[in-house]
Amino acid sequence: MEQDIAQMRKALIRRAKKQVQERYSETDVDIIRAISVLGDLDNAFNLLAENAIEWYGGHFPELQSIVRDNEAYLKIVKEFGEKENISEKKLSKLLGETGKEKRIEEKAKSSMGSPVKKNALEELQLLASNALALKAERKKLQEFIEKEMEKLAPNFSKVAGGILGARLMANAGGLKQLAMMPASTMQLLGAEKALFRHLKNKKIKGPKYGFIYGHSFVKQVPGKNKGKAARSIASKLVLAVRADYFGNKKDVSKEMIANLEKRVAKLK
Amino acid sequence: MFTLEEIFPEIFEHEGKIFTKNLVPSVKVYGEKLLKIDNVEYRQWDFFRSKLAAAIKNGLNEMPIKQGSTVLYLGAAEGTTLSHVSDIIGKTGIAFGVDISERVMRKFIGMCEQRKNVMPIIEDARKPWTYKAFLEERKIDLLFQDVSQPDQARIFLKNTEYFLKKGSAGMLVVKAKSISQKSDVGSVFGKELGALTDQFKIKQVVNLKPFEKDHVLALCEKL
Numbered sequence: 272m273e274q275d276i277a278q279m280r281k282a283l284i285r286r287a288k289k290q291v292q293e294r295y296s297e298t299d300v301d302i303i304r305a306i307s308v309l310g311d312l313d314n315a316f317n318l319l320a321e322n323a324i325e326w327y328g329g330h331f332p333e334l335q336s337i338v339r340d341n342e343a344y345l346k347i348v349k350e351f352g353e354k355e356n357i358s359e360k361k362l363s364k365l366l367g368e369t370g371k372e373k374r375i376e377e378k379a380k381s382s383m384g385s386p387v388k389k390n391a392l393e394e395l396q397l398l399a400s401n402a403l404a405l406k407a408e409r410k411k412l413q414e415f416i417e418k419e420m421e422k423l424a425p426n427f428s429k430v431a432g433g434i435l436g437a438r439l440m441a442n443a444g445g446l447k448q449l450a451m452m453p454a455s456t457m458q459l460l461g462a463e464k465a466l467f468r469h470l471k472n473k474k475i476k477g478p479k480y481g482f483i484y485g486h487s488f489v490k491q492v493p494g495k496n497k498g499k500a501a502r503s504i505a506s507k508l509v510l511a512v513r514a515d516y517f518g519n520k521k522d523v524s525k526e527m528i529a530n531l532e533k534r535v536a537k538l539k
Numbered sequence: 540m541f542t543l544e545e546i547f548p549e550i551f552e553h554e555g556k557i558f559t560k561n562l563v564p565s566v567k568v569y570g571e572k573l574l575k576i577d578n579v580e581y582r583q584w585d586f587f588r589s590k591l592a593a594a595i596k597n598g599l600n601e602m603p604i605k606q607g608s609t610v611l612y613l614g615a616a617e618g619t620t621l622s623h624v625s626d627i628i629g630k631t632g633i634a635f636g637v638d639i640s641e642r643v644m645r646k647f648i649g650m651c652e653q654r655k656n657v658m659p660i661i662e663d664a665r666k667p668w669t670y671k672a673f674l675e676e677r678k679i680d681l682l683f684q685d686v687s688q689p690d691q692a693r694i695f696l697k698n699t700e701y702f703l704k705k706g707s708a709g710m711l712v713v714k715a716k717s718i719s720q721k722s723d724v725g726s727v728f729g730k731e732l733g734a735l736t737d738q739f740k741i742k743q744v745v746n747l748k749p750f751e752k753d754h755v756l757a758l759c760e761k762l
Binding site for chain 2: 276277279280283284286287288290291294295467470471
């Protein structure tokens with residue numbers, strides 16, 4: 272009897288381990304982890320950039336209002352260091368022609384900023400290059416997600432866009448869960464907080480979109496029609512993901528995108 | 540002098556905290572405190588981490604398991620509660636932990652390798668037939684269920700049908716917020732527990748405040 276139990280226990284543990292292994296060899300797991308990292312990288316980059324900009328602002332306060340893009344700003348810090356080194360020519364080499372080079376150089380010369388200590392500048396430049404490294408990793412990760420999504424769910428990722436598709440899938444918990452999902456749920460993925468607030472108190476209006484708000488078609492239509500666009504996109508998205516999960520690899524995305532484009536044109 | 544009072548078989552109390560004897564000495568399962576008295580090691584049972592512990596703290600008046608009991612535990616998760624159940628039932632008892640999620644089971648399997656009376660089963664508790672064979676017609680002394688699903692009572696009844704005999708005990712944790720976000724908490728409890736009354740005599744309903752919000756644990760006996 273006791274031996275039976277020991278044997279069964281061994282068999283059950285073996286079985287469970289195998290199940291865990293199988294689950295983690297499914298292809299959607301990587302994408303779900305990657306999309307979570309992508310969000311964290313964005314947050315980390317913004318935090319570091321904010322700090323660096325604030326710091327460098329003491330030395331060259333005028334720069335922030337000219338260069339709005341954090342990445343470009345950090346590149347300037349990393350490349351030139353002291354504002355006295357900034358030159359129009361090198362700027363256009365670094366960032367490409369932006370039409371702002373001349374203004375930056377002029378402002379650098381007449382700046383009200385105080386001089387920066389050498390060792391402080393070293394720290395600041397290190398900070399900038401670390402933040403830029405994060406940005407580079409983010410770009411690589413984004414490509415990875417887009418590529419993997421295209422492989423895993425070609426129709427869905429074409430209609431949704433790679434990153435948005437991955438975000439929806441991560442929120443649903445996996446490709447299977449996504450394929451079982453009604454369109455109305457898909458439309459509101461990412462808006463759970465607003466949805467439950469509305470369900471508890473009907474005086475508060477319900478949300479019309481969650482992550483789908485970031486879809487390029489939703490962006491194209493004016494505010495009052497965004498809900499309608501989100502609904503149309505969601506209904507096509509569930510069809511696309513079902514075609515990927517249950518279907519025979521047929522490309523149905525072109526027709527869907529064409530239909531959506533027509534719909535969006537009407538909503539503009 | 541440090542004294543432990545045995546409030547239920549193999550469950551001890553000291554200054555408002557509860558403990559079980561550690562089946563695998565010097566090993567912690569989830570970062571709990573260990574306590575050594577007269578060469579016996581005890582593990583503190585965290586009220587905030589385990590709903591069964593919270594129920595004991597809030598005045599559960601009967602504990603259906605003792606040394607040698609067989610337990611079927613649905614919603615094992617990382618095995619926090621089950622590790623204490625494993626302490627209580629000791630080497631002669633068996634506990635089956637069922638959970639659907641591979642993610643949480645990763646940790647649980649590690650525990651099973653150390654505790655010889657705990658068995659991992661990765662299946663959906665809605666489908667008792669998928670793990671019926673592993674239980675080999677054993678008499679289950681306690682069916683414990685703590686799952687965050689909208690059909691909690693139905694899952695419980697389905698498993699009852701497969702595994703419980705007359706006189707066996709059941710413990711059902713009802714999480715109101717998993718069932719409905721909008722309806723009144725009290726009416727959700729009433730409805731879920733009402734569904735059990737055909738099959739069970741409900742002996743006690745313990746609210747798990749303040750350790751868990753909107754949770755009750757119902758202790759019942761199969762009719």
